Amino acid sequence: MIEVRSLTRRYGSVVAVDELTFDVAPGVVTAFLGRNGAGKSTTLRMLLGLDRPTGGTARVDGRAYADLPAPLHAVGALLDSSAPHPGRTGRDHLRWLAASNRIPSRRVADVLRLVDLSADAGRRVRGYSLGMRQRLGIAAALLGDPPVLLLDEPTNGLDPEGIRWLRGFLRDLAAEGRTVVVSSHLMGEVGLTADHLLVVGRGRLLADMPLAEFVAGQGGPRLRVRTPEPERLAGVLRATGAEVDLAGGALAVGGIAERRLGEVAARHGIPLLELRRDGARSLEDAFLALTAPVPTAAPREEVARP
Amino acid sequence: MTLTAALRAEWIKATSLWSTRVALAGYVLVVVAVSTGVAAAIGVEQARLDGAEYDPGVLAFYGLNFGHVAVIAFAVLLTASEYTHRTVHASLTAVPRRGVFLAAKVAVGAGLVLATAAVTAVVTLLATQAFMGEYAVGLATPGMLRATAAAALYPTLLAVVCMGVGLVLRDQTAALSLLVPLFFLVSPVLELVPGLQRAAVFLPDRAGQVALRLHDRPIDVFGPAVGLVVLAGWGAAALLGAWLLLRRRDA
Numbered sequence: 001m002i003e004v005r006s007l008t009r010r011y012g013s014v015v016a017v018d019e020l021t022f023d024v025a026p027g028v029v030t031a032f033l034g035r036n037g038a039g040k041s042t043t044l045r046m047l048l049g050l051d052r053p054t055g056g057t058a059r060v061d062g063r064a065y066a067d068l069p070a071p072l073h074a075v076g077a078l079l080d081s082s083a084p085h086p087g088r089t090g091r092d093h094l095r096w097l098a099a100s101n102r103i104p105s106r107r108v109a110d111v112l113r114l115v116d117l118s119a120d121a122g123r124r125v126r127g128y129s130l131g132m133r134q135r136l137g138i139a140a141a142l143l144g145d146p147p148v149l150l151l152d153e154p155t156n157g158l159d160p161e162g163i164r165w166l167r168g169f170l171r172d173l174a175a176e177g178r179t180v181v182v183s184s185h186l187m188g189e190v191g192l193t194a195d196h197l198l199v200v201g202r203g204r205l206l207a208d209m210p211l212a213e214f215v216a217g218q219g220g221p222r223l224r225v226r227t228p229e230p231e232r233l234a235g236v237l238r239a240t241g242a243e244v245d246l247a248g249g250a251l252a253v254g255g256i257a258e259r260r261l262g263e264v265a266a267r268h269g270i271p272l273l274e275l276r277r278d279g280a281r282s283l284e285d286a287f288l289a290l291t292a293p294v295p296t297a298a299p300r301e302e303v304a305r306p
Numbered sequence: 307m308t309l310t311a312a313l314r315a316e317w318i319k320a321t322s323l324w325s326t327r328v329a330l331a332g333y334v335l336v337v338v339a340v341s342t343g344v345a346a347a348i349g350v351e352q353a354r355l356d357g358a359e360y361d362p363g364v365l366a367f368y369g370l371n372f373g374h375v376a377v378i379a380f381a382v383l384l385t386a387s388e389y390t391h392r393t394v395h396a397s398l399t400a401v402p403r404r405g406v407f408l409a410a411k412v413a414v415g416a417g418l419v420l421a422t423a424a425v426t427a428v429v430t431l432l433a434t435q436a437f438m439g440e441y442a443v444g445l446a447t448p449g450m451l452r453a454t455a456a457a458a459l460y461p462t463l464l465a466v467v468c469m470g471v472g473l474v475l476r477d478q479t480a481a482l483s484l485l486v487p488l489f490f491l492v493s494p495v496l497e498l499v500p501g502l503q504r505a506a507v508f509l510p511d512r513a514g515q516v517a518l519r520l521h522d523r524p525i526d527v528f529g530p531a532v533g534l535v536v537l538a539g540w541g542a543a544a545l546l547g548a549w550l551l552l553r554r555r556d557a
Contacts, residue, residue, distance in 0.1 A: 045556070066403060071402055079396075093396075096315045096322070097396065099318055
């Protein structure tokens, strides 16, 4: 269980993290999404006691990270800003981490096997591919068998097969009742994995809701309408509060149901030649719209909540 | 999370890298080879020329002047290099209490240097004196046991100073380019500048080296024990600075 309350971090006049408040529940995969520079990594570093908050608190199991008696048993973290020493072997990297938290050394062999690095564990990290380093980082996060996992951009450097493996693996970890947080700047990478979304933009929380609700809320149906009087129809639909784009001879309409659109047209005596659903906007579109530098899809002052 | 667990982790870190092992092996090699080479080449001649001024401590441990470059490198590899290679985030998530992290790191680093330097000091003394003929001294010679102990303690305390500086600067290149010229060139040269001599002897390396000598020099303002205390004071100051910054700064 992770509790973040009014967490804020300023660098001079720049606000990297702005009054973030959220909880992360166990048993599901939570995607922590935002564009590069949105404040994801800073938030995770503050959760891990690496960066000092300007204000607010971040707690794991009710405690500040630095007060956890054996932190690797409580939280496993993969940080984008961290790397194993290139001159050390993968196994030695895990050995010192294990020793620091009194984790039995057989666990080192276990996690190496889990990420399929046993054969390369005796090699120096300098010779590892990006994907191997990432797998070593995941092994390090799992070392203490922690109930909470914080993975910052874990798919970086993984090949498609590795990404698929990771998705399944994260789902399994969540199914065991763990709290799993995966950050990403790419919606698609976690869209298939996550149950719950936390979306941040410019340090602020933009959305905190189940994935399904996010899709429904952001992508709502768009209607495609053809009529001999497009301008007039656009005018009357806009008057009802619908969003209308005139594209070619057709109209793309959002924010109004089919039935109501038909009724409005009939009342004004405008014939409809075609009325159909244009399909939901893709998750990626919804994400991009939500996190757009100049927000259009969601007012930034309000946090969307379930 | 206890100190002993953190000590074990730092021990594995310090001993699982080629670079740290090379630095310690380099220290042994340089100190023994330079000291012995100098003793063999000019030792007896120098002793005869110096007469009553001859200081067997200075000659026996002459190689320390070069060996401390290896000590600086070792100290920087344990500290600033963690930042340069970005492993420090892993270290501080594993051991989040900054005081425990610092204590474990410095204890392991100082312990390794002390063990290495102690063995090197004894080997160096035996090797150099083999070439000194009638001027040869041993641990039984008055003051020589103390000088040999200082040849182990001086590099150890110097390593502590450098580890503190490494954690303050947090950059391998910056730490090396400050510490190596300072202790290899600047500090020895300052000791030769007439107006600065009495101040220069308070610099960490100069103060520590006072304890290597059997005779006082005219410029000395304190004896061997105080010399090591002055050096230890520099070490304490560097560690205090490192601790305060570790607590305050983002990792």
